[in-house]
Amino acid sequence: MPSRLEGEAEANAAARLRPEDIAAMRSALEAQRVSSAAADAQEVIAANRRFHFALLDRCDNEWLLRFVTQLWEALEPHRALSYRRAAAAGDRHAPRRSSPSTRSSSTPWKAAGPLTRWT
Template identity: 45%
Template sequence: MPRPPTTQQFVLDELRRAILSRELAPNQPIRQDSMAHTLGVSRVPLREALKTLEAEGQVVYRPHRGYTVAELSLADLLEVYRLRELLETEAATLAPARAGEEDAARVREELHAVAGAAAHDDLVEMISSNRRFHFALLEPAGMPWLMRMVRTLWDTTDAYRAVYYNSPENRDRVLAEHESIARAFEARDGAELARLLRQHREHAVTALRATLDPPAND
């Protein structure tokens, strides 16, 4: 696989992958010297990548202590998913009617990519192809400013998806829901697409709520 066009982007991609795969776990300190050595880069692009991840809420900086991987927070998840609902519903309602055959083919291609990654238990690729699937659904709306905001929200919650997809039951549910979502897109039914995507998000939040906020023992 070729490296991204810049060293900083390469480092950013590698850090995101490490967080998704739990090589870097929540609350784990990020040792910059060790990480730079592992990636074969200087500390300059590493620091810039960490600043980007800090802005996304994926790492936390504390003076005199450095960077640590952010702890997963139910409150943060609920806020981000509420914002996603507001923005994505607008795009999903419009996108199918504005989509062409190439857009529909892209949706179906990414649908198969998610299923293939799930079949091979490739969690990182499943998260990546899932993102491409969802953006293939929304981008035909032709709302670039809205999509920039949606991308930022997605960046902040990739670690939560890693937790969600860790369950085979959740992965099976995602694949079944994706098939219904793709059919609504292909039928050019924006209202149904928005409804199914809302349900899709709600199922993820329900499952993650049980993980991030388990009931206290009696």
């Protein structure tokens, strides 16, 4: 259910994206790439959230946006655990070191895909 709601919010928001929103998304993807290569888990996590909310913030359904934001926050511990497990298993996209502040994370976005269709 969370992914369906987020998908609905993203579909709503996508029609309202402005060039500066796309630039913010690209910047967040680049920050994820650089910080992943530098094994900076905290920045990968922060950039992932910036990417998603650069899109989600354009959703004009306030109730849906609020609900999706609450779901994101509620699922942060699960994302952090998944992220740490991926790093421990040797996922080359997951930074190897982490600090206590990285325990509210999500898996890095795979940099390719949706942005190519908006350009």
